[in-house]
Amino acid sequence: MDTLILVIIGLVAGPVIGGLVAGLDRRVTAWFQSRQGPPIMQSFYDVAKLLGKEKMVVNQWQILCAWVYLIAAAVSVGLFFAQGDLLVIFFVQAVGAVFLVMGAMSAKSPFSQVGAQRELMQILAYEPVLILVFVGIYLVTGSFSISAVWELEQPLLAKMPLLYLALGYALTIKLRKSPFDFSTSHHGHQELVKGVLTEYSGPYLALVEIAHWYETVLILGLCALFWSTNVFWMAALLLGTYALEILVDNTMARMTWRWMLKRVWLLGMGMSVVNLIWLYAG
């Protein structure tokens, strides 16, 4: 029963938190650029407006894929709040990612096609890192379940600092921030227009956006696990991490997927492996 209540809280709070984070993000980004920026509630206005727009698609697959993306993202957040298995949560989240890609590929538009391919490259880059992070958690707690994390005496961060850094790569990719914002970017000034999102419009774009909020919450939740012992430090860790994300977003050029693959596989995986070896040894 408790689990069910937690799941419902997660499902409701997910988009609220995700939307607020997105709004804050835009505001802080504006400050970094010496601008005033939009209201904090802007993301909600955007999505509400999109929901009120005319429904327009290239074909029915897009409708299907947008919905499945949202549902999978929501389910993964639900599972997270239900203290589920990290790997399962991740795979459920991957359902969404795959459907987003497939929906983009259903349209005869080179932009969404290439965007979809790049999205796949991103999955290729972050998936191994995330799995290794979960393995790290398993090695520390003896389980892949989130519930085990709360029983720790010492924050995960103390044992897996390098894995946290590697997680940073995955976080940046998932949040679609520079230097990894090539499958689609927040500002439409990209060689691929809106990349993987080019053909989603109106209410379906809103679904994708809400799903993205869920994903943001999921990945922030993942970060939160790293300081599970103290709420204050957890908040500080999250704030610091996100602030760093915004800073990185604002001080780096967009790179290419080739660069990303090499970088994340060498550095991200490298750091993860070093940290893992340490955990295995210890």
Place this chain on the structure above:
Amino acid sequence: MATTVIPFGPQHPVLPEPVHLTLKVEDEIVKEAIPALGYVHRGLEKLAEIRDYHQMIQVCERVCGICSMIHAVCYSQAIEELMEVEVPKRAEMLRVIWSELHRTHSHLLWLGLFADAFGFESLFMQFWKVRERIMDINEATTGSRVIVSVNVIGGVRADLSPEQIRWILGEIDIVEKEVRALQDTIMNDYTVKARTVGVGVLSKENAYLLGAAGPTLRGSGVAQDMRMLGYGGYSELDFEPVVETSGDCWARSTVRFRETLQSIDLVRQAIAKLPEGELAAKVKGNPPEGEVYMRVEQPRGECVYYIKGNGTKHLDRLRIRTPTFANIPPLLAMLPGCELADVPVIVLAIDPCISCTER
């Protein structure tokens, strides 16, 4: 088989102007790039047949709204040469000041757009923020931010008061400081270099043979700057063409960055040497029969006007060759083999202005 054909333009967010490239890519490597033009073609050269030669100044300014001043200067100088009009020294120097202000704003604008081309939005914002001071100077001294309309045949229509000059000097000091603060980012930042160094390389020979112009040519190591012809007030100023040798996008952006500082310096020199005197010479009659070939240096490079007069107030032929027109063949040569993500960077690196290309 795994070829993707990408219609790059005419409406495309990284190309603020409508132009089209059909890109054939494999694994995001460009194999072939074919352009399509004509989305901005208006046919304004032909307007010379129905507008008189004074009115054509306003038309020529609108060949391109970014370096409008310099188009007007080039056109006016051509007509003045044809009609053998002596332009007052003060007017010549004022033309230099506004031309260099235009070059500054154009380069700052470009640096911003270039940053945007590799997804560095904050840097774009920063350059455009700095640029607004130049726009304010334009607006305060000429009455318009972009298309300033201060040229007339024989001179200029506006003047600078001593207070304005003092204010301008103060403003450009600030601009220079803020621009210099960005030097490290645009020239040395790791991610910026990763996106520009070695991208779109144009060798010195190719740049020359393909007829590149302006910073594109100078970035490949050819020291050619039409201002060295010494037209207008430039003969009295002290400067050297800015040259980089690596021929890649980094070199082109560095040339423009250094030219921005050079232009600010030229504004200072011109103000220091601003003589007293008339603003415009009296112009009587119509351009006589004859031909004139006039070249000036625009922010994007060498701009050529060919004018044929016939003794009436309408010109027989007005022909404009703009720098972007010259830079398109080199662009086509640079694209094959690059990554799709580098296409915007390479395209932007020639500082395309399609409006003036197609007129």
Place this chain on the structure above:
Amino acid sequence: MKGKVINVTTDTVVGEVMKMKNDGHRLVTFSTYQVDEDGLGILYHFDKNLETTHLRLTVKRDAPIPSVSGVYFAALLVENEIRDQWDVKFDGLVLDFNRTLYLDPEVTQVPLVSNVKIEPKK
């Protein structure tokens, strides 16, 4: 007009342009003007160390003009432009847009020649 002007004919133009290239000149552009009812003047502008040289070619519009795009690739765009604006043909143009560089079928006049209709597209 400043700079040296050399008169050429359709027979000699490619050779002269080749000579300019071998001399290390940069092709700047061509300019065109109307000579008479069906005559077209083309000026080939060259630059070397800020010195200008012009080749002047006068042709009738109904005969094809030898293209120099094989010598200077950069001539491709301007030759296509002239093709659009004067309805002339170039022999050996590297990439011939066939009068679609700027013009659409809606424009029925040859732009820079008065009272000449564009032939309907095949």
Place this chain on the structure above:
Amino acid sequence: MLFTPTVIKNLLKKPATRLYPFTVREPFPNYRGELYIDIDACIFCGTCARKCPSQCIEVDKEQGLWSCDPHACVYCGICRDTCPTKCLHMKDVHRKPMTERIMMVEKGEPPKPKKKAAEAAPKAEAEPKADDADKGESKKADAKKK
């Protein structure tokens, strides 16, 4: 990451944003904004119409009508500078956007056919007054309102 000092500086300083339209800064006095005419001073000489590079002014000397298409005007100020009576002026703020196309039409008093004027503009006929005045006035009001 070399850009970090700049963004931090931006973060610590007040945003550079001008809060237009909530606060409007003092316009530059020279700005060539909205063109308007002091119709009472106009002598309907047509100079402005002839000099306008955009050819957007029409002057009907016989009826005393001066009209300009503000949508076609390029705000170059040539007309203002060449008007012999200096009856054309430009505000230092831009013309406000409109939801419909309008035409500025001003009706004034056509000059009496004097001998001197007759040389330049032959046979300007005397005109019954204010036939179209109402129409002109209403359009003018419309134009100004926006």
Place this chain on the structure above:
Amino acid sequence: MFGSFIKKSRAKSPWIMHFDCGSCNGCDIEVLACLTPLYDVERFGIINVGNPKHADVLLVTGTVNHRNKKVLKNIYDQMPEPKAVIAIGACGNTGGVFRDAYNVVGGIDKVIPVDVYVPGCPAKPEAIIDGVVVGLGKFAQKVEEAE
């Protein structure tokens, strides 16, 4: 309640798309300048999206010619309702100085319906902001009428 939130949101989140229809760049760069720190139209929730399918408001600069009129029409058709069109600058309004040239069709309203005309050559960023504000008013009005 949600319906009224959507209605309110429409005015608070106008995503614009800029299409340069053969402009001299004068107006273009002023449109771009609107996004930059000194004008920052993101204050009003405005995002410059490069894609008609995401746009609410189409900002058009420049003269229409025979080639780009098809593009203009196409883009307009790909925008989902409700939508508004703002023609910017003398060129967008009427064709401007170029309207007598042989390849010029004229203003934007020759091809698609225009909701707001922003005069100027080029239109100042302030004028463009005013134009968007007027456009939003028109937008709300159109939605009312449709309902």
Place this chain on the structure above:
Amino acid sequence: MSNLLFLLILLPAVAAAVCYFVRSSAVRTLTVLATGAILTAASLALLGQETQPLTVGSVLGIPSDFLIAVLDFALLGVIFMYGVKHKSLLIQGFTLAQAALLAWFELIMVKSAEVPAFAVDQISLIMVLVVSIIGSLICIFAIPYMKEHEEHLHLKKSRQPQFFFFMLLFLGAMNGLVLSNNILWLYFFFEVTTLCSFMLIGHDRTEIAIKNSVRALWMNSLGGLSFVIGMMLVYSKVGTLDISAILAGGPQGALMVTGVGFLCLAGFTKAAQVPFQSWLLGAMVAPTPVSALLHSSTMVKAGVYVVLRFAPAYSGTLLSDGVAVCGAFTFLACAALCIGQSNGKKILAYSTVSNLGLIICCAGLNTPLAITAAVLLILFHAISKSLLFLCVGTIEQAIGSRDIEDMRGLYAKFPRTATITIIGILTMLLPPFGVLMGKWMALEAGAANIYVIIMLAMGSALTMVYWARWGGLLMASREAGAAREKQAALISLPLMTLCLGAVVLSLASPWIYNSMLAPMFNAPPFALSFGSLNAATGSFAVVPLFLALGLGALYAVKAASGFRKVKIVAPYLSGSNAGEEGTYIGPMNGPVPFSAGNMYLGELFAEGKLTPVFNALAVALIVLMLGGAL
């Protein structure tokens, strides 16, 4: 029970003979259908049986063990003949060595008492189900397929009799293989599959088909040789041919473990593990039902079965780790090679090898969790993969190409096939379906071994990529009123059955686990509650996930099917769309058609460059593995 076993093994052989000698297509069709039905029934019936070892006394008065020995040599003789015919020294050498060693083994070493020939346990039960049901469906699919196939080839004389002969024989051999309890019997069936696969791969008799079949034969002969060596080494230590006895004893010293190592190596060759993957890839020249049969449910599964079967015999040894690492390496290497492929069957081939690697890795990990993962993977992989093979076959016959780039937008013309293929792909890579569940267990089991987990993590990501893009490119718009797609009943039946099976069995997986797998272990890895599999290390909420995602997906499908009410617009093409969907006005004012291609990461994952590297690494790993056993 004994009747059922004979039915499962001998009926296919008899049916095969019927197909071969009665050259009527109607009879053939009936035979195949009937065999399929009976095999299915028999395998299901076996489920309800008491399991106990079974001894086969004599057949027609000849002692059965002797009969098998004779048949062994006869088989080797046939293979040697083919070696001579195709001038392959490798085949000749390997077979001669095998024959010599086998003779020595049987005549000198073995002093056996009677050993039960057959035994049924959980693993073999599942294998029998897989072989009998999926194998039968594939054979049924082959009926219309081969008809059309021969029409394409314009054959004068139908060669379907041979074809179905070997197909059905294969099923029998497989059933025999998985049920054998006598290691010599196992070896016999192992060799039968080698010969059948050789015949089937070379079925089309094109130059390339023959070349590839010869390659398959020599590699599998090497496997046979390795099997014989392994058998001898193991026997020399434990002194019995009884597999259950061998397993019960666990690892017994270096020599015996090395012997098991050789048996595993034999399994590797059969399961086409790197560096032996090339035979399986080459086998793709065969008609698609062959690929489906060989590479989803039978031949290659024989390989992993051997490795899995002997898992208890090497548990806790270095060999076990070696097997795990080799398997994980194959998983990663083939996933990487797969990224670069656009040939649909090659993708399936690499993905098969890759998944087999994962199963072998699980066997090597050798914990209850890992063994559960292995068995579930065998089951679900067989279903989904055979479905996909059949889909590719159907598509190939429809569009004349097996290149996935040519399948772009398949939905527009062939909505049924495309949808089934998409579902097939989804069941291969996403939760809550069985293959992913297996992968999940494998990852959780592998987390204890750093080498394994790193390779699994990377391989898992690569897998996601090559499936997702294939699934995506099949989707497309379909014009209203486009012609309906026709599918022959015998094509539809296997496709729909497999498709449904993949989904329903995934949903039922907790109960499958509970009833069939949990009894295998003293300490079952999972507890079942609310339809979730719970363990200390993690839990997979199968039924809740099915409910959440399934209901969600149903809602999404409903929303999508209302698409006619939504405005349909052309895709965005920078504003230059021409009339037709996807076409735009390009240079010279002319139309340019849509064209898109996947990224194949040519510079990173070039098959030609990577294969030698992977092969070398794999050889090194295998040497290490065998060395580790000593």
